[in-house]
Amino acid sequence: MSDLEATIVIGLVMVVGVLGTVVPFLPGVMLIWLAAVVYGFLVGFSPIGIAVLVVLTLLVAASVIKSVVVPRRAAEGHDVSRWSQLVAVLGAVVGFFVIPIVGVVIGALIGLFVAEYVHHREAGEAWGSTVAVAKGFGLSALIEIGIAVFMTAVWAAWALSVLG
Numbered sequence: 001m002s003d004l005e006a007t008i009v010i011g012l013v014m015v016v017g018v019l020g021t022v023v024p025f026l027p028g029v030m031l032i033w034l035a036a037v038v039y040g041f042l043v044g045f046s047p048i049g050i051a052v053l054v055v056l057t058l059l060v061a062a063s064v065i066k067s068v069v070v071p072r073r074a075a076e077g078h079d080v081s082r083w084s085q086l087v088a089v090l091g092a093v094v095g096f097f098v099i100p101i102v103g104v105v106i107g108a109l110i111g112l113f114v115a116e117y118v119h120h121r122e123a124g125e126a127w128g129s130t131v132a133v134a135k136g137f138g139l140s141a142l143i144e145i146g147i148a149v150f151m152t153a154v155w156a157a158w159a160l161s162v163l164g
Helices: 003-020 029-043 047-077 082-098 103-120 123-163
Strands: none
Touching: 003 029, 003 123, 029 047, 029 123, 047 082, 047 123, 082 103, 103 123
16 A cells, blocks of 8 residues: 555544544544554654654543543532432433434433432522533533544644655
């Protein structure tokens, strides 16, 4: 496989990775990272390639940390109990199996609302908590898309240096 062919194939895989940050069931940033590693094996690991892989690895780590921190901060900022957060996770798991594609989000939000309602006995409070956490997940998703696009752009700079 020529360097151009490798670049085209890996570029297409990275597009799938970027889409995976939006579409459930498609892998996201991990696919982009893995594609970059495969690209290195196909075209060789130059010093630029090694630097790119270090940057991409740090971005994957940031993505994983962000996936936990941003929604949790939103929950804590609205005084959502840990019990409610656990019920939200269980709701996400159930939702995953009941409603394909969007069930994770719907299940998590329903689980959170129910747990917060049971905890506070106040629908307005439960709704406020649910909205706050939904905003946290939305912000997390936007950051994830940004990270995926940035990772792809960093790889593209490497690819341009390879194609010269």
